Amino acid sequence: MHKRYTLIATFVCLCVIAGLGSRWGNAHEHTSADQFAQALELQNSGDLEEAKKMLLAVDPADLDKDQRVRLWQTIKAVDQRLVGQTDPAQLLDQAERQVEEGRLIEAARDYHRLASHKRASPAQRREAKARHAELSKSVLPVLRARLDEAEVDRKAGRYADAERKLETIATTGVDLGFFDNRRLKQQQAGIAGHHEQMSVMAVSAGQGDEGEVPRVEGDAEYAVEIDVAQPDRPRAADPEPAPRPEPVIEKAPDPVVEAPPAKDPTPRVEDMLGDDVELITEGGVVQVETRPAAPAAPAAKDEAPARQPVVEPVPVVEISEPTPVRIIEEPVVIESASAPAVPDLIERLKKLEAQRRLSEGRQAELRKEYAVARRKFEKAAELDPASEEVQAALERAKARGTTASGPRNVLDRQIQQEGLERQNVYAEFEQLMKQASDLLVKRSFNQAQEAVQQAKSVLDSRQSILPQEDYRNRRNRAEVLDAEIDARQRETEAKQMLEVEEAKAQAERELREKEEMDRDREVDRLLRRAIEFQMELRFDDALAAVNQALFRDPNNEAAMALKSMIEIHQQTDLTRRMREERAMQVTRHSTENLEATIPPTEIMVYPTDWVRITRDRWLASGEDSADTRINNEVKLKLRKPIPINFDANPLLSVIEFFRTTTGVNFYVNWNALRDDASVDEETPITLTLSDIPASDALDLVLRQISTDVEPVQYSIIKGIVQVSTKRELTTTTVIRSHNIRDLLIQVPDFRNAPEFDLNSALSNTSSGGSGGGSSSGGGSSGGGSSSGGGGGGSGGSINVFGDSDSDDEEEDLLTREELVENISELIRSNVGDPDEWLAAGGEVSSLTELNGTLIVKTTPDSHIEVEKLLAELRQQRALQISVEARFLLVDQNFLEEVGADVDIIVDTGSNFGPLVISQDSFGITGSPSTGLPGSFLAATGGDAAAAAGEAGDALEGLTTGSGRALDLSVSYLDDIAVNLLVRATQAHRRSISLTAPRLTLMNGQRAFVLVAQQITFISDVEPVSDGIGFDPTLSVVSSGAVLEVEATVSADRRYVTLTTEPRLARVNQPIRRIPQTGVFNIDEILGDDNQDGGADQGSVLLSTFIEAPEIEITEIKSTISVPDKGTLLMGGQRLVGEIEVEAGVPVLSKVPLLNRIFTNRSSVKDERTLLILIKPTIIIQSEQEDQNFPGLRENPEEYGLDSRFTY
Structure with missing residues (x-):
């Protein structure tokens, strides 16, 4: 009786527990929506961490379609907000740790997020951008490779892999370059288009029983961890349902099943699929992709357990805890050449979905959710009614449902529980063995061995509940398969090793051949390029190309020959270019010399680029201007x-x-x-x-x-x-600083103008003779010009024009310090208030000079006054005067001479001599001279011609050898001899000579210009003691013009006051010589040593000469005032000489007609006019500039200058 009550109590407890489990399963289905709503409330309240945890715990399978879509959108939104709420410092530390760990892509992503983080400081953003730029260079190759992989995945239909990789690339923020960025956008657009296409297909397909679950982004292969009951780990009561674990994703190969072509596509294939299956179509390839579902009881989908008698489950109190078993679901890819869906394809898809429902039902059984498991099995039976495995699971679920309410004894329940566990062990074992066999076929030996070991572990862990025979048989099968895998692996590895060695050798051979071919192609390209450079005369580039070719192939004979040819051609071309350059430079020098011979007509000539010079100078000085x-x-x-x-x-x-x-x-x-x-x-x-x-x-x-x-x-x-x-x-x-260097330059007066007189010439003497010389300059081999230091005369550094008073001039000049002090005092006295200067005890202005620059501290207005004052000083110093003196000499000479000479000789024939009648008046009229230089008759009279200089030479060209223009002689010889001589000469000459020295000097300066010829002459001779000869003394006389001027411009700049001394000197040629005679006693010279027997050797008379030059000097000294560019006659001289001579026979010279024979006439008239003129020209730089460039000062804009340059 007691035993009966115990059994009844046990049965009641089991019923209660079973009822609670069923209620819990139903409650669990309704709790997902409540958890989702609670997660939304946590999100709105700001508790994002808890909201994310609860969102991840929600089972999407328990939600409808709209809720599932909203679930995933909410998860993404929470993730984005979590990133925004992340502490920038923590995000920066996390990125740095990732860099240290070598995870550069994750670090680049975090730096990119930090750079755009709202709460990041500017310094953190700059640092993040800098670090991101550094990492971009390192991860760029990896990201580009991943972009290629994503493209391959997308083309192969693995959209989840491709989308994940593209998302990783996009979140790093790395610039891939123009083309790769475009590829990234195209890939993302392709995946987005695929999602849109799937959405349209899903809408057209309708919804299933439990709604359609949105597609989960991830790999196409999923591995789900589930729990299997462990009998050796009992527990007292049913545990509370734990949160669903995250799916563990594993890679698995994609089996491909070719579908036969079909003419008519079957519509709405999606209606036959489950809610967690997505059909992807691309390029004629249909891919079924499964989404990770909630953890379910493990079941080998390919296992078909044999039918066994239904064992009534026996209720037990203690239930073992589940252990995880991994099941890998593989996508099914169907390739179709004509249509994406056919009847055979639909059947396979149905079976696939049935297997998935069967797996979910078994997972529900492990969670004690028998109602859910039964619905899953029923759905699987509808999809695949011919599957014995599905029917067995469904019958077991129905039996459990019918027996759960009836009383069962403990033994039956224990037997039932062990039977279920054995079935699970067998299913798991068979699944692992099948997986190992498949992996063996695919040559994945390590994974196959791992699957075999897992199968062995499954058997060993449940050995207590398995029959020994079954255990040994399955254990032996696992060992055999393990040995076969090991043997196949060794065989494959050996074969692969041999293939690898052969492939490596073949690759090395191909690599060497490829390198040689690449080298030959590169050498050929370089040589062709070198020839092109040579044709373009780019020899350096050609040699560089040949050297590159020789570097790649040092023994290339063609390259070496080409290099030699290029070098020869280069030197030839260089020689040609040097010759052309030399000819060009010679031509340029000749042109410059020709240009230098062009005499200027203007006093001051500005350069043609004066406007550019002005602009550059003004721009350069603009920064320092006040x-x-x-x-x-x-x-x-x-x-x-x-x-x-x-x-x-x-x-x-x-x-x-x-x-x-x-x-x-x-x-x-x-x-x-x-x-x-x-x-x-x-x-x-x-x-x-x-x-x-x-x-x-x-x-x-x-x-x-x-x-x-x-x-x-x-x-x-x-x-x-x-x-x-x-x-x-x-x-x-x-x-501000003011440059005064130009104002510190003093203009000296040059007072040492030479004197043109014989006293000065005789004071500059030197004895030297042939090779001798004095300390003043040495000899000049007997005379000649004495400029330089090697001639007799002045020579060396001695001034031939006498002493100068340069020392007195230097004493009159102010020192630099005195000039600076004068200018400074001038500024302090005239700029601003004199009492405000620091030197006067003020505190406003100060002035200091440093290296020709005045450093002035004062008010801006005072600076302007300083600049005006300095500008006025410069303007006054900018005045120059060009003075021209003209020595104008005008000569006019006239000569007229007419005469006849008749001689009659009559032979009387008697004792008387012949009767001679002679008329000779030529001597009276033949030599009249006015004494003026250039007179004709003076030039015909021997030494007088020398006095006339060049005039005598001109006269000889006009007259005959007798000095007459016409000589007519007639003689009649008989008893009466008559001689008639007629002479007639008429000459006129007018000559003008101009000597015009020109000098330009500063306003108020004294200067001179000298244009002269220095002539040496023998001024004295001295007998040489103890020898025979004379020692000459040489002196120097100058012939030329000197203009010495001191000029001052008037205050109104209209007149010039000149103190001038123009001088003109000319040495008459030839120089007159005076003979000198000397007697030399030979005995005294040779010395009397009585060797000649006391005979007297006698004396020697030697003759020489000294020279007495005659100088014609014209000199004037005066102080005058002349208008600007006016001409003033300073002085001059006028000489007039006129002589008329008439001689003849008295009475006969008065008889008409006969007087021509008995009369001689001579008329001479000479005139000489010397004019000394002076012409000053005031040179004002501003006026000269305006004449050459009109409007430059008033309107500088016309010349491209800024208006601020007006002055």
């Missing part, structure tokens, strides 16, 4: 004339008027005006003017409101016209 560009623009605006009509207008409105009419910014310091000058905005101004510059009008306005104590002024500072009191304006000081 008037900056903006200040000059303001000054130009203030120079424009404006009308003024103020009638007690307030000062504020007056300032506003100036601001409006000039367009210049004004700033008025009203505080300083009120406090110091008692001036405010309402101070009245009365002023009426017309067309007056705005600057002048502003000065007049400020004078009205100024007081003697505190004047009001304005200053242009940084382009703003600032109006304030003088005291306040002086508080703004700036430091």
Whole structure:
């Protein structure tokens, strides 16, 4: 009785437990929606971590289609928000750790996220961008390779793999380059298009029993870990359902089943598939991809267990805990050449879905969810009613459902439980063995051995519940398969090793052949390129190409021959180019020499590129100028004339008027005006003017409101016209430098002009003779020019023009320090208030000189005054004077001579001599001379011709050998002899000679110009003691012109005051010689040593000469005032000589007609006029510049210069 009650109590407990389990399973199905709703509430409240955990725990299979879509969208949104809420510092540390661990792609992704993180600081973003740029170079090859892999996966239909890889590439933020970025976008667009196509197909297919689960992005192969009951680990009661584990993804090969072609496609294939199966179609290939489902009880899908008698389950109290078993589901890929779906394909898809439902049902059985398992088995039976395995599972589920409510004893339940466990062990064992066999066929030996070991482990772990015979048989099968795998592996490895060695040798041979072919192609390309360079005369490039070819093939004979040919050609071309360059340079020098022979007609010639020079110089000096560009623009605006009509207008409105009419910014310091000058905005101004510059009008306005104590002024500072009191304006000081080097140069006076007289010539003497010489310069081999240091005469460094007073000139010049002090004192005295300078005890302005630069610290207005003062000094020094002196000599000579000479000799024939009648008056009229140089008759008279110089030479060309133009001689010889001689000469000559020395000098300077010829002559001789000969003394005389001038420009620059001394000297040629005679006693010279017997050797008379030059000097000294470019006759001389001579026989010379025979006439008239003219020309640089470049100073914009350059 007690035993019966015990059994009843046990049965009731089991029923209660079974009922609770069934209720729990039903509750579990409804709890997923509640968990999803709770996760949404956690997301809205901001608890993202907990929300994500709960979202991952939700079973998508228990949700409808819309909820599943929203579930995955919510998970993605939570992930994005979690990334945004991540601490930037933590994200940075995480990226650095990933770099240290070598996970560069993950590090690049985190750096990219940090660079766009909202809460990241600018420094963190900069660091992230820098690190990301560094990593981009390292991961770029890997990402490009992964992009290629993704493309291969997509073409093979593995869209999940491709999408995951593309997502990894996109999240790194690395720039792949133009073409790879475009490839990435194309790949992503292709996958997006595939998803859209699948969505359309899913909508057209309709929904299944439990709705359609959205596709999970991931690999096409999934491995799901499930639990199998372990009998050796009992537990007291049913455990609470644990969260569903994440699916473990494993790679598995894609089996391909070729489908026979079908003419008519079967519509709506998706209706025959389950909710967790997705059909993917691309390029004629149909791929069925399964999604990971919730963990289910393990079942070998290919195992078909034999039918056994139904064993009534016996309720037990203790139930073992499940152990995980891994089941790999492989996608089925059907290739079709004509249609994506056929009846055979549909049947296979049905069986696949049935196997999946069967697996899920077994997983539900392990979780004690028998109702769910039964529904799964029923669905599998509908899809594959012919499967015995499905029917057995369904019958077992129905039996469990019918027996769960009836009473069972413990033994029956234990037997039933063990039977179920044995079936699970057999199913798992067979599945692993089949998996090992498949892997063996695929030559995956390691994985096959692992599967065999897992099968052995399954048998060993459940050996207690298995029959010994079954255990041994299955164990032996596993051992045999393991041995076969090992043997096949060794055989395959040996074969592969041999193949690898052969392949390696073949690859090496092919590599060597390829390298040789590549080398030959590269050498051939380089040689062709070198020939092209040679044809283009680019020899350096050609040699570089040949050297590259020789580097790749040092023994290439063609390359070596080509290199030699190129080098020869290069040297030949270089020689040709050098000759052309030499000819060009010679031509350029000849052109420059020809250009240098062109005499200029202008006093000052500007270069043709003077505008460019001006622009460059002004731009270079613009930075150091006190008037900056903006200040000059303001000054130009203030120079424009404006009308003024103020009638007690307030000062504020007056300032506003100036601001409006000039367009210049004004700033008025009203505080300083009120406090110091008692001036405010309402101070009245009365002023009426017309067309007056705005600057002048502003000065007049400020004078009205100024007081003697505190004047009001304005200053242009940084382009703003600032109006304030003088005291306040002086508080703004700036430091600027002013170059005064040109003002420190002193213009010396040159006072050592030479004198043209014989006294000066005789004072510069030197004895030397042949090879001798004095200490003043050495001999000149008997005479000649003595410039330089090797001639007799002055020679060496001695000034031939006598002593100079250069020492006195240097004493008169100021020292550099004195000049600097004078300029500084001039600035302090004339710029600003003299009391404000530091040297005078002030505190506003200071001045210091350094290396020719004045460093001035003062107000901007004072700087402008300093520049104006220095500019005026430079303007005064910029005056130059060009002086031209003209020695104009005009000679006119006239000669007329007519005469006859008749001689009659009559032989009387008696004792008397012949009767001679002679008329000879030529001697009386033949030699008249005026004594002026150039006279004709003076030139015919022997030495007189030398006095006339060149005039005698000209005369000889005009007259006959007798010095007459016509000589007529007639003789009649008989008893009466008559001789008639007629002479007639008429000559006229006019000559003009001009000597015009020119000199340019500074205003107020004294200078001279010398153009002369130095002539040496023997001024004295001295007998040589103890010898026979003379020692000559040489002197130097100069012939030429000297112009010595001291010029000063008048204040109005219209006249020039000249103190000038022009001199002209000419040495008459030939130089007159005076004979000199000397007697030399031979005994005294040789010495009397009585060897000659006391005989007297006698004396020697030697003759020589000294020279007495005659100099014609023209000199004038005067101080005059001449207008600019005017000509003044300083002086001159006029010489006139006229002689008329007539001689003849008295009475007969008065008889007409006969007087021609008995009369001789001679008429000479000479005139010489010497004019000394002076012409000064004032050279003002600004005027010269304006003449050459009109408008450059007034309108520089016409020459491309800025208006600020006006001066």
